[in-house]
Amino acid sequence: MRISKPENMYILVIILIIIVIFLFTQLSTRIRNLENEISEIRKIQAEKQKEEEKEIAETVIFAEEKPDIAQEIPSEVSDVKEQPKDRIRPVFEFLQQNSxxxxxxxxxxxxxxxxxxxxxxxxxxxxxxxxxxxxxxxxxxxxxxxxxxxxxxxxxxxxxxxxxxxxxxxxxxxxxxxxxxxxxxxxxxxxxxxxxxxxxxxxxxSEILIIFSLFGGFLAPLMISTGQSNYPFLFTYISVINIGMLAVAFLRQWKSIGWISFIFTYLYLFYWTLEKTEIITIYFYIASYIIFYVFALQSYFRKQSLSSRDILMLVLINFTSIIGTVYIFKQLQYDPVIIFPVSFGFLNCILLYRECAENKSSLSHSVFSGMVVSLITVAVALQFRAHLITSVWAVEATLLLFIWKKNNLRIFKIFFYILFPLVIIAQMMTWAEYLDAKNLTPVFNPIFLTSSVTVFTTLVNLVLLRKLPESKLHDNSFFENLFTSVSFAIVYVALLLEILYQISEMPPIIIFSTAMLFSICYIFTILLFRKKLEIRQMLEIALLYIFLSLIIFNTVISGTGIVSHIVMKKLDIQYYFLYGLYLLPLLYTTLKILRDSAFFQIRLSYWLLTATIVIAVSMEFYHLYILLFAKAIPQVPKLQTHFSLLYLPIIWAVLASIFIYIGLKSNAREYGKAGFALLVVMILKLYLHDVWKMDNVSRIIAFIILGIILLLSSFLFQRLKNLLKTIVEKKDDEPENNHHEL
Incomplete structure (x- = not known):
């Protein structure tokens, strides 16, 4: 008799079941014996623990009588209490034990x-x-x-x-x-x-079981979907699940289920909003807002306090709801779009009033006040047609940083560092609209208003970071320095792009010159208020290097271009005076800022400063010479050659003498080296190049003037050298005189 394959399968399954039952019985007996042994061990441990508790109680009583011991014990206890809770460890322990x-x-x-x-x-x-x-x-x-x-x-x-x-x-x-x-x-x-x-x-x-239930409940619509969208029915079902979640959360105090429901709900809402924008979606946004707002405030109404997760939930609820509702109103062209941020701000204002009425200055007071200010800021920005996503994310990032400053909970700092790059990306996309924009009004246009919100929140972020204790800042100094640099860059680009757009119809040299002048003034402003902004030393030195480099590019490119356009009658003389405004920041920086900074800790700094001064002075004398004597553009090459042969060596000789004098007087040897280097360059230029292109009269004048300058410089050098020698000898003689007097 043959046995078919299904019968073979059945026999194999029966044999396996018998083996499993046998093994289970054996293991069950051994486990039962182990449980009995463990219960006996637990009884012994419980008795020992009671004895230890008695000893601790006696020690505490004894410590109360003797203050020295009482001071020692609380310090140990406080050390234990001060240890931060590891929130991730229980999760790993659960997975390890139940894997x-x-x-x-x-x-x-x-x-x-x-x-x-x-x-x-x-x-x-x-x-x-x-x-x-x-x-x-x-x-x-x-x-x-x-x-x-x-x-x-x-x-x-x-x-x-x-x-x-x-x-x-x-x-x-x-x-x-x-x-x-x-x-x-x-x-x-x-x-x-x-x-x-x-x-x-x-x-x-069982919190684990309801997590399974929520996952199944939210994924069920996807499982039975036929591709036909019936969103009102879907969100009625989701709202029912959220109400059930809220009831269980209040009864059992389970916070994780609220976060799971929040994530799934707003993923569905955003998908519906983008795929099919309908006004009915607003009602489900409002319903979800109320449900999750009540969920976030349950601890506040029970214990009069807010945990870090509750605060984060409040922030996310408000700003995700604003993004969804305002987007729908803008797409359907409904007004006013600020009704939602104002309404949410009013709700938070009620809670803030409750805190103020009870004269509280707790974390909750700071959170609600920050929420109200942030929502009103968003409302004002949207009223002036600022871009939605960029403005909301910028304000939200600042709010997260403000809350982190108030409660020192690391989770808000992490979310801030996650959200801030998104703000930058969104702002860059907003700036890209300048390329295709036409006839934008100065300042009051959507692009610059959005940039203004980002600039304002960025400046607030810098103030908040500056007010943090030093211990918090030094924990992540690299990211703090990077954030400060990026923040200054955001403000710079936002202002510069608006200026360039408004003057985009002007000649290219004016646009370039304006950009250079703005860049110089912007960096000068930061350096001027560097102490109040608490600019770090390395960043300050980097800004000074950029500042001096911009001066060089400005004088060589912008100045020469503007002078050429003035000679060609394409620009008025007033543009040259506008360009020359860079001299004021340069003089103030050279005389005041550089003295109080760590700029000269690097030897290269002396050479960069002297090069900047030499190029700036030389180019400005050249510009004035061309403006005074050039009547037309064909005359410029001849005048340029004449200036280079006759006047430039004189200017360099004077500057070299000044640098040598400053180096001897201030004991800063690098100035002296730079002065001598400039003299060498000037002499090489004179004897190897200039002398062969001069006429006899110019050659005689140049040599006479140059000889007089060199002799005067040598005389000043010798006089100063003798003066310094006399001072040193006098100091050496002072101890001997004092000895004779004694």
Missing amino acids: LTITGIFTLVLGIGYFVKYAIDKNWIGEISRAGIGFAVGVTIIAMGHFLRRNYTVFASIITGGGIAILYFTTTIAFREYHLFAQSTAFSVTCIITVLSILLSYYYK
Whole structure:
């Protein structure tokens, strides 16, 4: 008699079941013995713990009588209390302790799925039987979890969650693959499964189980979707889930379920908003706002305090709701768009008034005041047609930094550093609109108003960072320096682009000169207020190097271009005086700022400063010479040659003498070296190049003037040298005179 393959399969399964039952019985007996031994050990440990508690109590009583010991014990206790809580560690401990259980239930679900698939491929069972097996297995696993819940709570919760997952997937397969249900029936079944799982989690007091339930409840619409969008029905269902979540959260104090619901809800809302913008979406935004706002404030109404997660939830609720609702109003061209930030601000103002009425100065007071100011700022920005995303993210980032400053919770700093780069990206996209924009009014245009919001929030961020204690700043000095540099860059680019757009019709040399002058004045302003801004030393030196480099480029390129345009009658003389305004920041920086900075700690700084002064003075004398004597552009090359041959060596000789004198007087040798280097360059230029292109008269004049300057410089050098020698000898003689007097 032959045994068919299905019968072989059945025999193999029966043998495996017998082996599993035998092994389970043996393991169960050994586990029971181990549990008895563990209970005995726990009794012994409990007795020892009681004895230790008595000894500690006696020590505390003794310490109260002796103040020296009393001072020692609280310090140890305070050290223990001051240790920060590790929020991630419990998660890893849970995964470590229950990894086998989670892996086991996942493997079981896959095994059942593969077995059912094998049975389907062999045509052992029909479509209705397949769905029936799935539901039966799910219910069986849930029942097993129910019986194991008293002694094995976590294990039973995971088992029950696996059973609920099987019910969800069975319903999905029965609807999608086998078409056993209509969509309304499948949706009703998933709703029943969700409600059942929430009730079980509440009854079992299991947060793990309700997390499974929420995942299944929010993913169920995707499982039974046919591609036809019925968003009002979908969000009615989601609102019901959120209300159930809110009730369980208030009864059981489970915060994680609120975050899961928040993430899923707003992902669905944003997808609906982008795919099909409808006014009815506003009502679901408002409903979700109220539900999650109440969820975030539950600890506030119970304990009169806000945790870090509650504050973060408040921030995200307000700003995500503003983005969604204002976007819908703008797309549908409804007014006023500021109704939502003003309404949300009014709600926060009520809570702020409650704090003020009770004369509280707690963290909650700071949070609500920051929320009100931020929402009003967003409302004002949107009223003037600023860009939505950029403005909201900029204000939100500042609010996160403000809250971090108030409570010193690291999570807000992390979110700030995540959001701030997004603000920069959004602002860059806004700036790109200048390329295609036409006829924008000065200042009061959407692009610059958006930039103004970003600039304002960036300046507030800098102030907040400057007011932080030094210990907080030094924890991440690299990121603080980078943030400061990027913040100054944002303000610079925002102002510069608006200026350049408004003068874009002018000649290119005017645009370039204006950009250079603005850059010089901007860096000069930062250097002028460097102490109030608390600019770090390395950043200050870098700004000074950039400042002096800009001076060189400005005099060589901008000045020469403007002078050429004036000679060609394309520009008025007033543009030269406007260009010359850079001399005021240069003089003040040279005489005041450089003396009080760490600029001269680097030897190269002396050479950069002397090069800047030489180029600036030389170029300005050249510009004045051309403006005075050039009547037309063809005369410029001849005048340029004459200036280079006759006047430039004289200017360099005078400057070299000044540098040598300053170097000797101030004992700054680098100035002297720079002066001698300039003299060498000037002499080489004179003897190797200039002398061969001069006429006799010019050659005689140049040599006479140069000789006189060199002789005077030598005389001053010798006189100063003798003076310094006399001072040194006098100081050396002072101790001997004092000795004779004694």
